[in-house]
Amino acid sequence: MIIDLKGMETTVLPNFKGGEKEFKAKMYFDGTTRIMQGTLEQGASIGFHKHETNSEIMFILSGKGKVLMDEGVEYVEAGQCHFCPKGHSHSLINESAEPLVFCACVPELG
Numbered sequence: 001m002i003i004d005l006k007g008m009e010t011t012v013l014p015n016f017k018g019g020e021k022e023f024k025a026k027m028y029f030d031g032t033t034r035i036m037q038g039t040l041e042q043g044a045s046i047g048f049h050k051h052e053t054n055s056e057i058m059f060i061l062s063g064k065g066k067v068l069m070d071e072g073v074e075y076v077e078a079g080q081c082h083f084c085p086k087g088h089s090h091s092l093i094n095e096s097a098e099p100l101v102f103c104a105c106v107p108e109l110g
Contacts, residue, residue, distance in 0.1 A: 018047030048091040063100035
């Protein structure tokens with residue numbers, strides 16, 4: 001199945017999960033799995049949150065960011081992938097001047 005994110009409408013979510021500014025996303029959701037292309041402009045973030053019933057995989061398409069996790073901090077950039085396993089917490093922050101664009105998959109694990 002092909003999911004055409006480029007043809008989808010962008011949803012703007014202010015202060016997503018308690019983060020700063022706006023999270024812009026094109027999202028596919030089938031009731032159990034969410035696949036999205038997200039953008040965080042300079043100074044924007046996704047708030048720190050726990051993945052109780054799912055995991056999240058973020059592939060960075062462009063830009064740079066900082067990930068806060070249970071275990072500390074890691075820095076991501078284009079071409080890298082961040083994985084947050086079920087039962088763990090994380091946040092994504094764009095501290096750079098350019099937009100941070102990523103593709104994320106959030107499958108429900110039950």
